Amino acid sequence: MRLKKALLNLAHSGPLLREGMASGNLRVLKNLLGPAFRGIILEQMHDHPTTRIPIGNSALFDWEYSQNKEQLQRLYEAAKRDQWNATTAIDWAVQVDPYDPAVQLLPDEYLVIQDHPAFRALSPREVDGQRHVILTWLLSQFLHGEQGALYAACQVTSAVPWMDAKLYGSTQAVDEGRHVEVFHRYLSEKLGRVYRIDANLYTIIDAIMRDSRWDMKFLGMQIMIEGLALGAFSTIRHATREPLLKEMLGYVIADEARHVQFGVVALKDWYLQADSLSERERREREDWVFELTLLMRNRFLAHEVYDEHWAHAMSRKEWDRLVLSSGLMTLFRRTMFKRIIPNIRKIGLLSDRIRPRYAALGLLQYEGGRDATTLTAADMMAPVF
Numbered sequence: 001m002r003l004k005k006a007l008l009n010l011a012h013s014g015p016l017l018r019e020g021m022a023s024g025n026l027r028v029l030k031n032l033l034g035p036a037f038r039g040i041i042l043e044q045m046h047d048h049p050t051t052r053i054p055i056g057n058s059a060l061f062d063w064e065y066s067q068n069k070e071q072l073q074r075l076y077e078a079a080k081r082d083q084w085n086a087t088t089a090i091d092w093a094v095q096v097d098p099y100d101p102a103v104q105l106l107p108d109e110y111l112v113i114q115d116h117p118a119f120r121a122l123s124p125r126e127v128d129g130q131r132h133v134i135l136t137w138l139l140s141q142f143l144h145g146e147q148g149a150l151y152a153a154c155q156v157t158s159a160v161p162w163m164d165a166k167l168y169g170s171t172q173a174v175d176e177g178r179h180v181e182v183f184h185r186y187l188s189e190k191l192g193r194v195y196r197i198d199a200n201l202y203t204i205i206d207a208i209m210r211d212s213r214w215d216m217k218f219l220g221m222q223i224m225i226e227g228l229a230l231g232a233f234s235t236i237r238h239a240t241r242e243p244l245l246k247e248m249l250g251y252v253i254a255d256e257a258r259h260v261q262f263g264v265v266a267l268k269d270w271y272l273q274a275d276s277l278s279e280r281e282r283r284e285r286e287d288w289v290f291e292l293t294l295l296m297r298n299r300f301l302a303h304e305v306y307d308e309h310w311a312h313a314m315s316r317k318e319w320d321r322l323v324l325s326s327g328l329m330t331l332f333r334r335t336m337f338k339r340i341i342p343n344i345r346k347i348g349l350l351s352d353r354i355r356p357r358y359a360a361l362g363l364l365q366y367e368g369g370r371d372a373t374t375l376t377a378a379d380m381m382a383p384v385f
Contacts, residue, residue: 222263231335
């Protein structure tokens with residue numbers, strides 16, 4: 001049964017994997033092929049309630065405790081000032097009714113297959129049930145991503161070479177733990193379910209956790225996954241009418257804005273030093289970020305929702321087409337890359353060599369957006385569309 005499932009996954013994902021290995025960089029392929037095989041093909045993260053991932057990075061101790069990076073110091077002070085208690089800051093007494101038309105969880109245009117005949121045949125209550133399902137799947141992926149961010153923050157804090165960054169990193173670990181707490185509580189108490197982790201998200205987390213280099217963890221988590229989170233959180237916060245979710249996401253977004261800024265400040269300082277990376281190392285990082293972009297672009301396809309609710313009504317290929325062209329996914333891509341592409345440029349990983357690949361995906365249109373170092377928490381919480 002497991003072999004059959006793996007072969008089916010290979011058949012479904014083969015074209016995506018070929019596209020996702022477009023750089024041809026052997027070091028990048030070595031870094032990502034193992035995670036892709038374990039996550040997308042074997043789905044090892046679904047075998048047991050826990051998954052053990054070896055990490056292997058070294059902890060760097062600073063016995064001089066030198067602090068001379070002003071931007072990181074300001075971030076640390078802001079993080080200390082803006083800590084919040086998830087138990088008391090959020091009004092958990094608010095009732096969430098997925099079938100209350102006055103407080104829709106998601107608007108109609110976010111129902112990813114709303115134009116399919118099978119969907120149009122649903123009753124109003126069944127449509128509300130689909131809002132519940134789609135939001136539950138999305139928030140479940142946010143929860144899993146926050147757990148990955150928690151562990152990556154702990155790793156980076158021990159490995160980053162500056163004491164200023166270690167001090168700030170300690171506050172991010174607290175933030176991420178709080179985010180795991182609130183997403184799990186909302187899913188468990190208000191929506192009543194947690195979906196399993198998406199295979200593509202697991203592949204990214206697996207690759208980040210196993211890489212022993214602190215800056216690669218920064219690239220993957222602070223720039224890419226946190227950038228995705230900011231886009232997704234702001235999209236849903238603006239769209240939902242559910243007051244508890246809107247309040248919760250407001251708090252989380254303010255934290256995430258600092259996290260992305262932390263990644264940009266630290267990596268810009270490191271990568272733009274003349275002797276920090278060789279040309280081969282810089283090319284590897286450019287190619288690795290591009291491959292993560294491909295994994296994240298158009299990959300949150302909610303196949304668990306398809307298998308559970310819609311496999312009888314359409315093929316997986318048709319489902320994928322409908323999801324990828326839906327208003328929700330189009331909006332996610334737009335808000336995500338408006339934040340990610342300027343930051344890739346800011347840290348020096350959008351060279352003339354790599355630019356044509358982003359141009360072929362239509363992503364350079366976002367290059368002129370404001371980078372995270374100029375965005376405030378209020379900016380991050382405001383609608384961007």
